[in-house]
Amino acid sequence: MKTKYWVNPLLVFLLIALCQTVTLGQGVQEGTLRVEGEVSQPLTFQAADLAKLKRTEVKAKDHDEKEHSFSGYVIADILQQAGAAMGPQLRGKNMNKYLLVKAKDGYQVVFALAELDSGFTDRTILLADRQDGKPIPADKGPFRIIVPGEKKHARWTWGVTSFLVRSAKD
Numbered sequence: 001m002k003t004k005y006w007v008n009p010l011l012v013f014l015l016i017a018l019c020q021t022v023t024l025g026q027g028v029q030e031g032t033l034r035v036e037g038e039v040s041q042p043l044t045f046q047a048a049d050l051a052k053l054k055r056t057e058v059k060a061k062d063h064d065e066k067e068h069s070f071s072g073y074v075i076a077d078i079l080q081q082a083g084a085a086m087g088p089q090l091r092g093k094n095m096n097k098y099l100l101v102k103a104k105d106g107y108q109v110v111f112a113l114a115e116l117d118s119g120f121t122d123r124t125i126l127l128a129d130r131q132d133g134k135p136i137p138a139d140k141g142p143f144r145i146i147v148p149g150e151k152k153h154a155r156w157t158w159g160v161t162s163f164l165v166r167s168a169k170d
Contacts, residue, residue, distance in 0.1 A: 037165035040083025072128035
């Protein structure tokens with residue numbers, strides 16, 4: 001006598017969705033930042049690696065329209081560690097390069113490398129890990145992009161997991 005098996009279609013769907021989620025998240029651990037793309041040395045930074053960089057503090061109005069103190073690391077410094085075209089290298093053919101910032105929820109934003117380089121701007125764009133002296137809350141951290149002076153907070157990205165340097169092509 002053959003045994004018949006009944007398969008719940010909803011359960012199959014949920015199992016497939018779970019497998020896709022695990023696959024999409026591979027290589028990204030909580031508290032790490034991956035820097036890759038058009039860099040000479042792709043890197044994965046742990047919090048301890050970032051702590052070796054100079055810590056910077058900026059004051060800026062958050063979504064709540066209140067001024068807060070954010071501290072963390074200048075994005076240009078992180079990119080230089082990975083060998084992105086910054087400083088004197090950021091001219092000519094390298095002027096079409098940009099940074100794609102990716103977050104754990106799939107959100108993505110773009111910055112031209114010139115927006116991040118102190119040779120082009122006085123604005124400091126930060127990868128923050130602290131707000132008002134406390135770690136960024138778990139639902140928004142551990143890393144967050146802070147862009148002082150922008151009228152809209154659309155590029156203030158929460159849950160940053162990776163930086164990807166690319167070139168714009170026609």
